Amino acid sequence: MSKKLFMTPRTQVKRLKERADYDQALIFAAIDEAIVGVIAFHDGINIHAIPTAIWREGEYLYVHGSNGSRLLKHLQTGAQVCVSISNIHGFVLARSAFHHSINYNAVCIYGAFEIVAESDKEHHMKNFMEHWMPGRWQHVRKPNKNELAATTVMRIAITEAVLKSRQGLPKDDVEDMDQPVWAGIMPLHLQLGTELQVIEQSHTHLPGKKMNAQLRKFHL
Amino acid sequence: MSKKLFMTPRTQVKRLKERADYDQALIFAAIDEAIVGVIAFHDGINIHAIPTAIWREGEYLYVHGSNGSRLLKHLQTGAQVCVSISNIHGFVLARSAFHHSINYNAVCIYGAFEIVAESDKEHHMKNFMEHWMPGRWQHVRKPNKNELAATTVMRIAITEAVLKSRQGLPKDDVEDMDQPVWAGIMPLHLQLGTELQVIEQSHTHLPGKKMNAQLRKFHL
Numbered sequence: 001m002s003k004k005l006f007m008t009p010r011t012q013v014k015r016l017k018e019r020a021d022y023d024q025a026l027i028f029a030a031i032d033e034a035i036v037g038v039i040a041f042h043d044g045i046n047i048h049a050i051p052t053a054i055w056r057e058g059e060y061l062y063v064h065g066s067n068g069s070r071l072l073k074h075l076q077t078g079a080q081v082c083v084s085i086s087n088i089h090g091f092v093l094a095r096s097a098f099h100h101s102i103n104y105n106a107v108c109i110y111g112a113f114e115i116v117a118e119s120d121k122e123h124h125m126k127n128f129m130e131h132w133m134p135g136r137w138q139h140v141r142k143p144n145k146n147e148l149a150a151t152t153v154m155r156i157a158i159t160e161a162v163l164k165s166r167q168g169l170p171k172d173d174v175e176d177m178d179q180p181v182w183a184g185i186m187p188l189h190l191q192l193g194t195e196l197q198v199i200e201q202s203h204t205h206l207p208g209k210k211m212n213a214q215l216r217k218f219h220l
Numbered sequence: 221m222s223k224k225l226f227m228t229p230r231t232q233v234k235r236l237k238e239r240a241d242y243d244q245a246l247i248f249a250a251i252d253e254a255i256v257g258v259i260a261f262h263d264g265i266n267i268h269a270i271p272t273a274i275w276r277e278g279e280y281l282y283v284h285g286s287n288g289s290r291l292l293k294h295l296q297t298g299a300q301v302c303v304s305i306s307n308i309h310g311f312v313l314a315r316s317a318f319h320h321s322i323n324y325n326a327v328c329i330y331g332a333f334e335i336v337a338e339s340d341k342e343h344h345m346k347n348f349m350e351h352w353m354p355g356r357w358q359h360v361r362k363p364n365k366n367e368l369a370a371t372t373v374m375r376i377a378i379t380e381a382v383l384k385s386r387q388g389l390p391k392d393d394v395e396d397m398d399q400p401v402w403a404g405i406m407p408l409h410l411q412l413g414t415e416l417q418v419i420e421q422s423h424t425h426l427p428g429k430k431m432n433a434q435l436r437k438f439h440l
Contacts, residue, residue: 010266015288035322035408038304040260040269046230049260049269049304051326068235084258084269088410091352096361097345098371102255106271125317132311139401141316151318181359187413188255190308192406 010110011162021163030087030105030163031056035190037085039063041074054085055128060155061109062116062124072152075113083109083156090187094170095179103185105165109158116153124153222246230330231382241383250307250325250383251276255410257305259283261294274305275348280375281329282344292372295333303329303376310407314390315399323405325385329378336373344373
């Protein structure tokens with residue numbers, strides 16, 4: 001049986017709570033499907049919500065960026081944040097306007113980020129690349145000392161988190177079943193385009209097929 | 221010449237400011253490309269960041285939901301929020317690990333939402349559906365009085381907003397140009413799946429082609 005995360009006042013869903021889940025495996029799967037997450041924080045005056053690339057390793061969510069990033073500098077103060085990660089799976093087309101919906105999953109992670117040690121950064125950057133482009137790391141020019149020194153890597157424990165999702169067919173009212181309109185699901189997925197913009201054709205380590213498989217793994 | 225929005229302390233981008241833009245037409249185009257936005261708010265104790273379907277009409281961004289929604293109830297207090305709307309256009313694969321990136325656009329809108337009058341709700345819900353599924357509204361069963369009464373529609377002026385984006389090819393260092401690895405852009409777009417999950421085949425108002433054109437308009 002998959003582990004359940006503890007519900008807290010911040011993660012307790014009250015409306016449509018049948019769509020909420022605290023199952024660790026489901027939360028991890030939704031996170032692994034997404035390329036970016038939105039980190040919401042309060043800088044003392046205003047609220048900001050900034051998208052950034054994410055990846056998961058075990059029970060932690062990782063982000064990275066320049067040392068000069070306002071977001072990363074703020075996270076280093078130990079500020080409480082909410083990370084929103086969501087994926088759209090389709091439009092739900094019902095017979096009535098009211099029952100139209102979207103199939104999706106959405107995770108909120110609450111807590112504070114911590115900084116990753118200098119000596120561990122390269123390892124995590126490699127894991128990030130290998131998540132989307134398996135096998136690519138061995139072919140690229142690795143980060144040098146200056147590049148690693150200019151990069152901040154941070155992580156947040158995925159312990160206080162909740163998943164909300166909708167799946168399945170439209171739920172129309174019985175009296176609408178004869179409405180003369182098409183109803184069903186129009187699936188949507190983030191997909192690699194067919195036209196790669198190649199700038200270097202002489203080399204052979206083309207990541208296309210493996211990466212597409214990775215992207216499609218969760219969508220089809 | 222397209223209108224420029226005023227820069228404010230909240231919307232002033234300091235890092236990589238060459239990626240920032242205050243051009244109204246570019247901001248509107250990025251918003252129109254997205255299905256959901258993430259609304260970040262502070263409830264007095266914690267920060268939350270909640271994804272919800274969005275659409276634009278003129279200089280306003282609209283959202284809707286159940287009267288019971290915590291998010292919508294909170295927005296009605298006039299709370300300051302940040303709405304984050306982003307779209308991913310491709311992975312940027314460079315010769316060096318360090319110069320890998322993502323092509324994207326991302327809008328932050330700051331301000332407060334206001335409620336839409338009861339008598340205007342149906343009009344805006346129609347506009348929402350017609351944005352993604354042109355021509356569908358005339359075929360579905362329209363919202364009745366109870367359904368409209370149970371729905372809250374809100375909007376925020378798109379006046380204090382900023383766009384950040386990256387486009388184009390990888391920018392490798394000169395000394396890496398002989399690295400034996402493929403480099404270029406792997407385009408990504410949210411796309412309608414080929415397998416519709418049809419639950420009602422006897423009717424003919426299939427929105428597929430028009431909707432796909434709408435989705436692809438901004439991506440191809």
